[in-house]
Amino acid sequence: AQSVTQLDSHVSVSEGTPVLLRCNYSSxxxxxxxxxxxxxxxxxxxxxxxxxxATLVKGINGFEAEFKKSETSFHLTKPSAHMxxxxxxxxxxxxxxxSGSARQLTFGSGTQLTVLP
Amino acid sequence: DGGITQSPKxxxxxxxxxxxxxxxxxxxxxxxxxxxQDPGQGLRLIYYSQIVNxxxxxxxxxxxxxxxxxxxxxxxxxxxxxxxxxxxYLCASSTPGQLGRNIQYFGAGTRLSVL
Numbered sequence: 001a002q003s004v005t006q007l008d009s010h011v012s013v014s015e016g017t018p019v020l021l022r023c024n025y026s027s028x029x030x031x032x033x034x035x036x037x038x039x040x041x042x043x044x045x046x047x048x049x050x051x052x053x054a055t056l057v058k059g060i061n062g063f064e065a066e067f068k069k070s071e072t073s074f075h076l077t078k079p080s081a082h083m084x085x086x087x088x089x090x091x092x093x094x095x096x097x098x099s100g101s102a103r104q105l106t107f108g109s110g111t112q113l114t115v116l117p
Numbered sequence: 118d119g120g121i122t123q124s125p126k127x128x129x130x131x132x133x134x135x136x137x138x139x140x141x142x143x144x145x146x147x148x149x150x151x152x153x154q155d156p157g158q159g160l161r162l163i164y165y166s167q168i169v170n171x172x173x174x175x176x177x178x179x180x181x182x183x184x185x186x187x188x189x190x191x192x193x194x195x196x197x198x199x200x201x202x203x204x205x206y207l208c209a210s211s212t213p214g215q216l217g218r219n220i221q222y223f224g225a226g227t228r229l230s231v232l
Contacts, residue, residue: 107159
């Protein structure tokens with residue numbers, strides 16, 4: 001079984017300040033982890049993914065995330081927030097379960113990021 | 118331009134009516150998925166299909182039906198048996214990829230409301 005917990009349902013930051021969105025996971029297998037972003041009334045866009053290579057993963061738009069196995073965390077960060085970053089962010093875990101299974105993704109409940117001018 | 122197209126963007130359903138949401142992809146992906154998104158919740162899997170003419174129930178399949186007659190298309194029907202259909206519906210597709218490592222690409226969604 002696998003699960004993912006996004007620790008904050010809402011985060012507010014000022015423009016130009018750092019962003020931290022927290023995610024903890026549990027998985028019986030060596031997981032893959034993803035962060036997706038969703039702007040209002042839009043689909044989800046992949047920001048970055050971790051698949052057992054480098055533990056620090058760089059994504060699009062200046063975001064990055066660090067996989068910490070000892071802490072079962074995959075927090076998303078950005079050094080300087082921009083107004084266009086305001087959106088909902090989803091942490092997603094995928095474990096390599098049975099052969100041929102395609103339904104391994106488990107989504108967190110989302111973190112709404114507000115960027116204040 | 119490769120991508121996933123969902124239509125319509127907004128849909129209204131009357132009591133007792135079945136409605137069908139369209140999802141088309143030109144990414145040549147084998148696997149396709151339907152999710153339901155409710156406010157304050159993550160995505161929940163309704164149905165998925167790994168290959169043409171085959172599909173499996175997800176976590177909340179009751180009141181929904183799908184077909185997969187073509188690789189490019191995976192329509193979702195919300196039947197009258199679905200008593201709370203108001204939600205944002207997202208379609209996704211992926212290549213099978215290495216087990217559990219597949220990236221899913223999403224359409225822009227359909228917002229369904231009940232009249």
